[in-house]
Amino acid sequence: MTKVKIVTDSTADLSEELVRELGISVVPLSITIDGVTFLDRVDITPQEFLTKMKQSTELPKSSQPAVGHFVELYDQLGSDGSEIISIHMTGGMSGTVASAENAARISESKVTVIDSMYISRALAFQVVEAAKMAKAGHTKDEIIKRVEKIKENSTLFVTVDTLENLVKGGRIGKGKALIGSLLNIKPIASLQDGVYTPVSKVRSHAKIVKFLSEKFAEDVRNKTIKGVAIAQVDAVELATNLKDAIKKLTGYTDVDIVETTPVISTHTGPGAIGFMYYVE
Structure with a gap:
């Protein structure tokens, strides 16, 4: 049976422990504040960011991950024949889903991109369930069907x-x-x-x-x-x-x-x- 691997982005607000335990790949967005760019939860914690934001005169800017970053990850994850489900923050607030979709078209791996229509832990509800099902050996179609149900509810x-x-x-x-x-x-x-x-x-x-x-x-x-x-x-x-x-x-x-x-x-x-x- 083909193995399924799960990808999401850093807006899912998942703990490092859960990410490790369920084998989820997390692609960070980036934040620019006062001319300096940080990778979300890689170079800067939410608390450190808050301190900087309060001191900043201008609004920080967030940027979606580059298409190339997704392509590299998808190719690496699919190199053993695995299929990939990539679930991301709502396309209504970020270009992250669009980046992932462009990468899916370029990648040599089989990738299905899902717009969660949500952010934060509402995105994580879908990601965590998908990762648990993938770990339990469910098929890609079974996982996608379940994710859509969670989204609806x-x-x-x-x-x-x-x-x-x-x-x-x-x-x-x-x-x-x-x-x-x-x-x-x-x-x-x-x-x-x-x-x-x-x-x-x-x-x-x-x-x-x-x-x-x-x-x-x-x-x-x-x-x-x-x-x-x-x-x-x-x-x-x-x-x-x-x-x-x-x-x-x-x-x-x-x-x-x-x-x-x-x-x-x-x-x-x-x-x-x-x-x-x-x-x-």
């Missing part, structure tokens, strides 16, 4: 504490940001069809926790919870409060809190959280 919300990075990144206008800051507005958005989509506005952290925990309780009713994670940018307290509220409302306790990648925090700024889950 996943939800991701993002909340930001400051509108500064959204303005610098051109996602909202300065006038809106000024009004938002004066009113202490915290926007809540979802990643719908892979695109940042505003869903609500609240005025306090307590209201963020209330909105997200109630939405979660509603979505998981009479369903099996398969995975829950909170990715945070300098927002441990908010993430912990949300985890506690979820436990109180639903009794569910297995919620991972992780530091998110600089690729995401450059868009959100400090104080942001990403809340994601999938159910069946």
Whole structure:
């Protein structure tokens, strides 16, 4: 039977231990801050990046991996006849999927590229399940079918504490940001069809926790919870409060809190959280 190998990118927010244990290949994106370029989670940690971002006058820029980097990896992984499934962050926010698709056309290996339509641990839900199935000897088609099912049943919300990075990144206008800051507005958005989509506005952290925990309780009713994670940018307290509220409302306790990648925090700024889950 043909072996299947799994590739993803550094925005999946996976721990090094899990990557090693499941044999996942992770391609890093790069971040440029004050003219210096770093490889995500290779040359710079999320914490180091946060310190630099707070001191920087301009918004850091993230770049997708080069096509050549993917080609090299695909050729190496497929040299023993293995097939490759490469699952990446949403094409709505990065050119990473496009880079991977171009590389798949050039590579001598058999590569299937999947746009996860998500980021962070919502991307990881798909990657981890694919890697576990590959390890258990499932076929490429079986794995792809399962990944598509997880994608369909996943939800991701993002909340930001400051509108500064959204303005610098051109996602909202300065006038809106000024009004938002004066009113202490915290926007809540979802990643719908892979695109940042505003869903609500609240005025306090307590209201963020209330909105997200109630939405979660509603979505998981009479369903099996398969995975829950909170990715945070300098927002441990908010993430912990949300985890506690979820436990109180639903009794569910297995919620991972992780530091998110600089690729995401450059868009959100400090104080942001990403809340994601999938159910069946």
